Amino acid sequence: MTTQNTPAPDRVADRKRRNAARIAGEVERELQSLRGREDRLAGYDYFLDLLAGGIHPGAVERRTGMPALNLLCIQAPLELIHAAGFLPFKIFSGSHAADALNAGGLPALTCPLLRSVQGLLQFEDSLARRPWVLPTTCDWIVKLPEMLRSTCPDAKMPDHWLELPHLKETDAGREHWRDEVFRLKKFLENASGRRIGRKDLARSIATYSRAWEALSRLEARRQAGAIPFVWFLALANTFFLDAPERWTASVDALIPTLPDNAGRKEGRIFFAGSPVYFPNFKLPRLIEEAGIAVTGDDLCSSGRIFPGGVSADAASEHELVAALAQRYHQGCLCPVFADNDRRVHNILAVAGNFSGVLFHVLKGCHPYDLESHSLENALKRQGLKFIRLETDYTAEDSRNLLTRLEAFRQTLGEA
Amino acid sequence: MTLGIGALRIGADLGSTAIKLVIYSGDALLWRGKAPTAPNQESIVRRLIAEGLSAIGAPEAEYRVVATGYGKKLYAGAVKTVDEISANALGLSRLSGGAARTIVNIGGQDSKVIRLSDTGRIVDFKMNDKCAAGTGRFFEQAARLLDVPLEDFVRLGGASTREVDINSTCVVFAESELVSLVAAGVGKEDIIRGLCASVARRTAGLLGRHFEEAVYLDGGPAVNSCLVAALEDELATEIHVLEAPQHTVACGAALSIPDSGI
Amino acid sequence: MVITVRRLRTTAQYVSFIVLMYGGRFGVNLGSAVPCFACPFVRGCGGQCYLLGVQGVLGFGMNLESLTGAPLFSALGWVAVFIILTALLGKIWCGWVCPFGLVQDWFSLLRRKLGVRERMASEKTLRLLSPAKYILLGYIAVLPPLVTVGLLPSSFYLPFCNICPGKALLPLFTLDGEYVAVLYSTFWTALPAVTAITLVGMFFKDRFFCVFCPMLALIHLLKPVTAIRLLKDNDSCVGCGNCTRACPMGISGVSRERERFDVQFDSCLDCARCAESCPSDGALRLNWHRRTLFSSSRLYASRRFRKP
Numbered sequence: 001m002t003t004q005n006t007p008a009p010d011r012v013a014d015r016k017r018r019n020a021a022r023i024a025g026e027v028e029r030e031l032q033s034l035r036g037r038e039d040r041l042a043g044y045d046y047f048l049d050l051l052a053g054g055i056h057p058g059a060v061e062r063r064t065g066m067p068a069l070n071l072l073c074i075q076a077p078l079e080l081i082h083a084a085g086f087l088p089f090k091i092f093s094g095s096h097a098a099d100a101l102n103a104g105g106l107p108a109l110t111c112p113l114l115r116s117v118q119g120l121l122q123f124e125d126s127l128a129r130r131p132w133v134l135p136t137t138c139d140w141i142v143k144l145p146e147m148l149r150s151t152c153p154d155a156k157m158p159d160h161w162l163e164l165p166h167l168k169e170t171d172a173g174r175e176h177w178r179d180e181v182f183r184l185k186k187f188l189e190n191a192s193g194r195r196i197g198r199k200d201l202a203r204s205i206a207t208y209s210r211a212w213e214a215l216s217r218l219e220a221r222r223q224a225g226a227i228p229f230v231w232f233l234a235l236a237n238t239f240f241l242d243a244p245e246r247w248t249a250s251v252d253a254l255i256p257t258l259p260d261n262a263g264r265k266e267g268r269i270f271f272a273g274s275p276v277y278f279p280n281f282k283l284p285r286l287i288e289e290a291g292i293a294v295t296g297d298d299l300c301s302s303g304r305i306f307p308g309g310v311s312a313d314a315a316s317e318h319e320l321v322a323a324l325a326q327r328y329h330q331g332c333l334c335p336v337f338a339d340n341d342r343r344v345h346n347i348l349a350v351a352g353n354f355s356g357v358l359f360h361v362l363k364g365c366h367p368y369d370l371e372s373h374s375l376e377n378a379l380k381r382q383g384l385k386f387i388r389l390e391t392d393y394t395a396e397d398s399r400n401l402l403t404r405l406e407a408f409r410q411t412l413g414e415a
Numbered sequence: 416m417t418l419g420i421g422a423l424r425i426g427a428d429l430g431s432t433a434i435k436l437v438i439y440s441g442d443a444l445l446w447r448g449k450a451p452t453a454p455n456q457e458s459i460v461r462r463l464i465a466e467g468l469s470a471i472g473a474p475e476a477e478y479r480v481v482a483t484g485y486g487k488k489l490y491a492g493a494v495k496t497v498d499e500i501s502a503n504a505l506g507l508s509r510l511s512g513g514a515a516r517t518i519v520n521i522g523g524q525d526s527k528v529i530r531l532s533d534t535g536r537i538v539d540f541k542m543n544d545k546c547a548a549g550t551g552r553f554f555e556q557a558a559r560l561l562d563v564p565l566e567d568f569v570r571l572g573g574a575s576t577r578e579v580d581i582n583s584t585c586v587v588f589a590e591s592e593l594v595s596l597v598a599a600g601v602g603k604e605d606i607i608r609g610l611c612a613s614v615a616r617r618t619a620g621l622l623g624r625h626f627e628e629a630v631y632l633d634g635g636p637a638v639n640s641c642l643v644a645a646l647e648d649e650l651a652t653e654i655h656v657l658e659a660p661q662h663t664v665a666c667g668a669a670l671s672i673p674d675s676g677i
Numbered sequence: 678m679v680i681t682v683r684r685l686r687t688t689a690q691y692v693s694f695i696v697l698m699y700g701g702r703f704g705v706n707l708g709s710a711v712p713c714f715a716c717p718f719v720r721g722c723g724g725q726c727y728l729l730g731v732q733g734v735l736g737f738g739m740n741l742e743s744l745t746g747a748p749l750f751s752a753l754g755w756v757a758v759f760i761i762l763t764a765l766l767g768k769i770w771c772g773w774v775c776p777f778g779l780v781q782d783w784f785s786l787l788r789r790k791l792g793v794r795e796r797m798a799s800e801k802t803l804r805l806l807s808p809a810k811y812i813l814l815g816y817i818a819v820l821p822p823l824v825t826v827g828l829l830p831s832s833f834y835l836p837f838c839n840i841c842p843g844k845a846l847l848p849l850f851t852l853d854g855e856y857v858a859v860l861y862s863t864f865w866t867a868l869p870a871v872t873a874i875t876l877v878g879m880f881f882k883d884r885f886f887c888v889f890c891p892m893l894a895l896i897h898l899l900k901p902v903t904a905i906r907l908l909k910d911n912d913s914c915v916g917c918g919n920c921t922r923a924c925p926m927g928i929s930g931v932s933r934e935r936e937r938f939d940v941q942f943d944s945c946l947d948c949a950r951c952a953e954s955c956p957s958d959g960a961l962r963l964n965w966h967r968r969t970l971f972s973s974s975r976l977y978a979s980r981r982f983r984k985p
Binding site: 310326332 | 912
């Protein structure tokens with residue numbers, strides 16, 4: 001005779017506490033390692049404190065006094081959400097401990113980022129208590145609510161789906177997306193109980209434009225070699241952890257303290273592909289260990305964290321919303337679009353300023369995986385060095401990766 | 416033989432399965448040795464060095480060591496370390512007299528393909544992911560399951576009359592496949608030939624369809640002529656194997672030391 | 678104070694406005710072949726719109742007697758001056774110099790201040806209207822010669838000026854009521870109607886009149902000899918549409934183009950607002966001959982948007 005396994009509640013609570021501690025320990029180890037770095041500057045401390053304060057919408061709400069709105073991906077216009085009085089909070093996780101919690105109920109080749117997010121959500125009630133907006137980008141995102149039903153029964157369907165047209169060069173696709181953004185505006189107005197007027201929009205656009213200006217200045221310094229990749233990632237990862245004004249001010253304060261010294265010129269590469277999220281800085285660390293400097297990237301967790309720079313001279317409410325819609329869709333370099341040419345061309349154009357390109361594929365991240373092969377051929381035709389590294393959140397392939405990176409470093413030196 | 420100061424160049428390849436060591440004087444290879452990888456790799460390297468130096472009759476000679484392989488950081492006495500892909504490229508390029516354009520290396524737990532330019536520089540390389548399928552570890556496992564010493568693989572494989580189709584190259588999953596083949600009464604020699612063909616297919620997959628001649632195979636399993644023949648069939652080209660193919664990476668490490676010392 | 682393209686352009690527009698509208702009062706005269714709306718009906722102007730010259734030469738002036746001697750040489754001389762001026766600056770005349778352009782920009786500014794949505798700016802409408810300026814240019818080319826051969830009365834010898842809203846609006850800046858009253862008494866009946874439409878139009882649509890401007894068409898026809906080019910690096914462009922939204926003429930081609938290097942489309946004013954707002958390094962460039970005057974950059978664009 002078999003009996004249904006019904007573990008004692010206190011043992012379940014105990015297990016949950018242990019798992020939470022493992023995730024927290026992972027964060028703490030990565031923070032320790034960042035704090036212990038020789039190239040740490042006083043200006044980085046604000047960002048480290050944000051990471052230490054918890055990657056959770058609740059932490060952000062306490063910090064800012066604004067209600068958070070949960071998001072995934074980079075297509076929902078942040079300015080619109082901000083104009084409604086919400087603080088956009090992009091859910092992300094680089095935790096391997098959270099990733100490992102979930103392997104059971106999911107397809108074998110699930111994107112580790114999404115698996116980790118699902119693991120993390122078992123400890124957070126953020127999706128039950130806060131509005132949740134989800135754009136239909138890749139299959140993992142589209143299927144996330146369905147997958148969450150088994151792992152986090154408390155999570156409801158997203159409060160709002162943004163249907164992302166995967167054709168962005170056609171009129172039909174553009175018009176559909178504009179309608180979607182106007183629908184998002186209505187949803188936000190209902191959720192917040194306040195109308196989004198043109199002054200709110202203009203103010204939020206200006207706020208994010210200031211943040212983008214700071215990010216652009218930071219980017220320029222990074223391309224000059226003044227910011228190691230690990231730090232740049234850490235800074236970018238904190239973008240959703242505080243009010244944009246404060247984040248901007250902290251970046252502005254950091255920039256003059258960055259070293260003028262640009263370091264050596266050779267061995268500088270461009271990092272493209274799947275995003276890298278705290279606390280999983282395995283790959284950036286190995287890259288550093290191999291003597292390679294990443295001075296540019298194309299990650300939606302870093303260089304492309306938000307599009308910014310929305311030209312908004314037009315001042316009517318309708319035009320501002322339409323401008324945001326256009327900027328976040330047509331200018332989006334996410335590889336999920338059916339028309340991916342602009343992205344590939346853009347990487348080819350940008351990569352010309354570097355010695356080589358490292359392409360990161362998270363196992364199971366199909367959009368990046370698929371384009372990596374055509375990109376490899378195109379880049380090699382241009383005479384650029386290219387390396388494709390496929391990995392996940394586990395540490396077991398570190399030596400294998402390091403060997404490849406060291407050999408890659410050798411090929412860069414010869415170039 | 417006179418040995419100048421710093422004239423001995425030692426390459427130590429601390430691999431996942433074996434530690435390989437070579438001693439060069441100038442461009443002349445004097446000695447090579449190996450030992451299975453075990454904990455305390457540093458002492459194994461020291462022992463190999465001592466063994467080699469006494470074998471060439473120069474126990475007091477000065478030398479410089481360059482370490483490579485997964486365990487390269489574990490030998491503290493190295494004047495420098497070099498990654499195994501670069502070492503492999505340099506070693507094989509020199510040993511082949513510059514003829515090699517494509518290197519296929521099958522190691523203890525990974526396999527690599529390195530494309531070389533006509534000047535011996537690395538043009539491109541590929542390496543298997545963290546999975547050890549189709550590597551030396553797979554042959555070890557198969558040898559254990561078939562109860563045949565690895566050394567006998569060549570002899571037995573050569574005696575095979577028909578090829579058995581084996582699908583798996585996974586160290587773990589090959590087990591059930593082999594067990595059922597043995598149970599079905601398939602001869603060990605045919606199974607071995609099937610294993611070699613299966614590894615050859617996987618290796619050829621890593622190499623892809625476009626590669627330049629001459630193709631060299633190195634790493635421990637390269638001594639297996641059955642595997643070489645299978646790979647030749649798979650790639651439809653001649654595969655060159657140098658003497659002591661397990662040592663080419665160590666040779667590359669040794670040769671990466673400038674002749675005048677560092 | 679940082680020198681930006683926007684500040685340079687605005688300064689150029691105001692300086693040009695003063696020179697072309699009031700220069701005559703201080704003895705400045707840029708001649709009769711100015712490639713923009715330097716309206717000759719503005720008393721004390723500092724130069725004359727060449728459309729007047731075109732109509733004059735084709736119509737009243739080009740009778741058989743004046744085809745020889747000094748008038749002919751003078752006419753040909755002004756043609757040469759016009760071509761040289763156009764060759765040197767292209768449509769910089771439209772975006773940076775034209776006084777009527779500045780007046781239209783004031784209306785746009787007012788609309789923005791009031792938060793009113795721009796109308797008539799859809800791609801389809803603009804595509805539909807794009808031949809209008811050539812039709813008007815044709816009207817200028819056809820009517821005056823009919824006066825010359827006697828098929829139309831001499832009152833038709835300036836057919837464009839008589840429907841040009843510039844003629845109705847720019848003289849107001851002389852602040853000379855008496856003069857304006859006299860001038861208005863000579864108007865064709867069509868002019869007040871055209872002017873009214875233009876006034877409404879330029880409030881609701883940026884550079885409304887430029888959509889129909891025959892001078893723009895004429896300069897565009899001379900493009901092969903002009904030195905100014907707007908160039909695009911299609912590989913760097915991400916297609917964000919900032920350029921189109923910044924463009925007073927609403928040209929979508931700059932953003933949509935995927936192949937062509939030259940993106941100076943026929944309604945382009947060379948104002949360079951597109952390049953200013955482009956967030957991709959080097960994706961858009963304004964060139965004079967082979968010299969790059971301005972190249973888009975992320976840092977430049979990022980500074981442009983900071984104010985609400």
